Amino acid sequence: MTATYALTVIEEHGARPGLAKIIEDVHAVICVIADEFGVPDLELTVVLTGDITASIQARSETERDFSPERVGGTVKGKTISLVRDFSETAIVLDTGDAAAEEDFDAVNFLHLVGHEYGHALIGRLRAAAGTRPPKPTREQTPDEVGAIWAYEAADEYRCDLFSNALLGQFATVTPGGGEPRPLTLADLLGEGYRDAFASLLDRVHPGWPDLVQAYRTREVGLDEMYDGLRFGTDATLKLIAHADAVEEAGGNAPLLTGYTDHLAVQRLLGPVWTQIRKVLDTTPLLPPLAEFAAADRAIQDCGQHIVAMWESLGVSGRLTEDDQLYISVS
Numbered sequence: 001m002t003a004t005y006a007l008t009v010i011e012e013h014g015a016r017p018g019l020a021k022i023i024e025d026v027h028a029v030i031c032v033i034a035d036e037f038g039v040p041d042l043e044l045t046v047v048l049t050g051d052i053t054a055s056i057q058a059r060s061e062t063e064r065d066f067s068p069e070r071v072g073g074t075v076k077g078k079t080i081s082l083v084r085d086f087s088e089t090a091i092v093l094d095t096g097d098a099a100a101e102e103d104f105d106a107v108n109f110l111h112l113v114g115h116e117y118g119h120a121l122i123g124r125l126r127a128a129a130g131t132r133p134p135k136p137t138r139e140q141t142p143d144e145v146g147a148i149w150a151y152e153a154a155d156e157y158r159c160d161l162f163s164n165a166l167l168g169q170f171a172t173v174t175p176g177g178g179e180p181r182p183l184t185l186a187d188l189l190g191e192g193y194r195d196a197f198a199s200l201l202d203r204v205h206p207g208w209p210d211l212v213q214a215y216r217t218r219e220v221g222l223d224e225m226y227d228g229l230r231f232g233t234d235a236t237l238k239l240i241a242h243a244d245a246v247e248e249a250g251g252n253a254p255l256l257t258g259y260t261d262h263l264a265v266q267r268l269l270g271p272v273w274t275q276i277r278k279v280l281d282t283t284p285l286l287p288p289l290a291e292f293a294a295a296d297r298a299i300q301d302c303g304q305h306i307v308a309m310w311e312s313l314g315v316s317g318r319l320t321e322d323d324q325l326y327i328s329v330s
Helices: 020-036 052-059 106-129 142-170 185-189 192-204 207-216 222-249 255-259 263-281 289-301 303-312
Strands: 005-012 042-049 077-081 088-094 315-319 325-329
Touching (some): 020 106, 042 052, 042 106, 052 077, 077 106, 088 106, 106 289, 142 263, 142 303, 142 315, 192 222, 192 263, 207 222, 207 325, 222 263, 222 315, 222 325, 255 263, 263 289, 289 303, 303 315
Parallel strands (some): 005 042, 042 088
């Protein structure tokens, strides 16, 4: 039986008008892909907004403190599961203020749409495959956090390359006056993510070892240290995912091969991302439902490398007998 993918488009907070047609055209293409890959029924609401913070906070209890600033850039879109199994999903897209005078970049907007659609499909597949971790009822252990950070970074890589394939269907580029060819993410984004990654490396090493040492010398508290390490890992892996996807789209060598001399890559990031890339390189870009569980478990198993990285810095954690998280620093 063919699945159904209902679409509703909403404009709010002074969104730039005239973009609903782009959403409808992309939706028609992606519906065919979704059905081929076994994505179950999905009701999708696409919110075009001039105030992404307000639109996201209004639709998600867990995003009440949402801020669009991120390492390496600013969030322009977000996919939100309105119910836990992603059968009802909202995609919030920042269109800019309709009253603003800046030029609208239709190709960047198309990339944003394709990327967020990728999240909607992956989220629905993960729920249907039964590999989405249960809703937390206590503080999560490093193993549980590592599994989530691994699949969330992998999702960013997959969604960027999903968008890359979509861009090639809607837009072309003619380099050097030659023959037109499909536009790629590398054409669109250039070296922005690579440069952001390079500028971040010293914050990882010596930054992360220094952060742990600052706890040992009582300059920072345990929560500040552990949260800094956890969320710094999350942000850094997602930045690597974006940067590496651009390299892949451009037909270049993997991102980290250009930075193997830096201790951040040698000791910390390389052993983690290399293992995630191995799984990504040996599984489909968008694993169909019949294959999704195995592919997703393989990615989540890469969380053990994140835990090992934290342990190499001296930080580990476990649950106590009364289900409390205990963090130790050696």
